[in-house]
Amino acid sequence: MAGGSEKGKPNKMTIDEVAKALGVSATTVSRALSGKGRIGENTRQRVLEYAREHGYRPNAERSSSGKIPGTGTIAIVIPEGKELVDQPFFYTCMYGVNEMAMVNGYDMLVITAGGLDITHLKRVISARKADGVILARTYRADPFAAYLRERRIPFVAVGSLDDDGGVQVDHDHRGACRDLTSILISRKMNRIAYLGSSDGKIVDDERYAGYLQACEDAGLAVDRELVSREETTVSGMQKKVEQFLERKADCILCQDDAVCNIVLKELRSRNVRVPEDIRVASCYNSKLLENYPVSVTTLNFDVMESGRTACRLLLDLISGRPVPRKTVLDYEVLLKDSTK
Numbered sequence: 433m434a435g436g437s438e439k440g441k442p443n444k445m446t447i448d449e450v451a452k453a454l455g456v457s458a459t460t461v462s463r464a465l466s467g468k469g470r471i472g473e474n475t476r477q478r479v480l481e482y483a484r485e486h487g488y489r490p491n492a493e494r495s496s497s498g499k500i501p502g503t504g505t506i507a508i509v510i511p512e513g514k515e516l517v518d519q520p521f522f523y524t525c526m527y528g529v530n531e532m533a534m535v536n537g538y539d540m541l542v543i544t545a546g547g548l549d550i551t552h553l554k555r556v557i558s559a560r561k562a563d564g565v566i567l568a569r570t571y572r573a574d575p576f577a578a579y580l581r582e583r584r585i586p587f588v589a590v591g592s593l594d595d596d597g598g599v600q601v602d603h604d605h606r607g608a609c610r611d612l613t614s615i616l617i618s619r620k621m622n623r624i625a626y627l628g629s630s631d632g633k634i635v636d637d638e639r640y641a642g643y644l645q646a647c648e649d650a651g652l653a654v655d656r657e658l659v660s661r662e663e664t665t666v667s668g669m670q671k672k673v674e675q676f677l678e679r680k681a682d683c684i685l686c687q688d689d690a691v692c693n694i695v696l697k698e699l700r701s702r703n704v705r706v707p708e709d710i711r712v713a714s715c716y717n718s719k720l721l722e723n724y725p726v727s728v729t730t731l732n733f734d735v736m737e738s739g740r741t742a743c744r745l746l747l748d749l750i751s752g753r754p755v756p757r758k759t760v761l762d763y764e765v766l767l768k769d770s771t772k
Contacts (some may be wrong), residue, residue, distance in 0.1 A: 445488050454482055457586045459502050459563040462596050475752030505539045507562035509576055512544035520718045521735055525568050528739020536747055550575050557583055564746045571632045579650055587748035588742045591767030592634050600758045605635050608731045608763045609715050617650045622626045627660040627672055628687025639687055639715045647733040666694055673698045683711035689718040696724050711771040727768035
């Protein structure tokens with residue numbers, strides 16, 4: 433039999449091969465064989481039976497105690513540099529993950545990534561420093577998810593993936609943005625400008641799709657001069673605000689809190705009053721928007737709960753317990769003074 437041993441000869445199977453044969457992670461195999469760590473009893477017995485049937489004995493992979501314990505650590509992948517500083521979402525998500533990890537006796541390791549660079553993640557996984565990974569951001573054709581699937585590492589994505597190859601925790605960003613836009617339209621704002629960016633992040637695409645859907649539902653043709661998804665710099669977005677004012681927009685719908693902060697500051701510098709001269713709304717709420725004199729209409733998501741839920745699901749995955757493929761959390765539309 434493939435992978436078995438012959439008449440007492442030492443077995444050459446690796447822990448990764450055992451994991452692949454059983455459709456579980458190497459960490460799950462380690463926990464089953466070591467007798468330590470959180471793992472479902474059915475999964476533990478399945479691993480032990482497979483090891484007995486195939487004569488598998490961990491050798492060089494064992495610790496000095498002869499066992500293969502898990503690391504007791506989970507990792508979270510977040511952006512690095514200015515993007516991390518400008519977007520409170522990631523800190524809040526991390527806090528939720530860490531809170532749940534600590535309650536369950538795990539430590540949290542932070543992996544920062546510049547854009548789509550998976551180098552740091554590879555280094556952590558190759559050194560077996562984490563039992564599983566949480567991806568705090570998702571992309572189209574996500575390289576982080578693809579690598580973790582290839583290595584059979586348990587992972588949970590905070591956000592949607594464009595395939596079914598991973599466990600996901602997300603909010604209905606498309607539905608939320610559609611609802612917000614529909615409410616704005618119902619308040620006689622028929623020329624709603626949309627300002628954001630498009631660099632492969634699924635959440636940004638979903639929010640824009642919700643905006644378009646609401647316009648279509650209301651029978652409104654979208655003025656393409658009132659839509660911008662290309663600008664990534666502050667100066668570029670400031671110019672778009674000027675363009676929207678010239679095109680007589682009723683309202684500027686901002687992709688997220690960072691964009692909305694830029695818009696509000698630019699309007700203030702031009703002495704444009706909100707909401708008297710133009711209304712403003714954001715598809716995401718955070719503390720960034722609390723310092724403006726006028727309270728801002730936003731979509732509110734419980735990011736802390738996203739982190740907690742993602743961590744809980746990851747720990748279940750590590751333990752071999754069944755988990756739902758996708759968990760969708762609730763949202764609120766907060767109507768404030770900026771769209772009166």
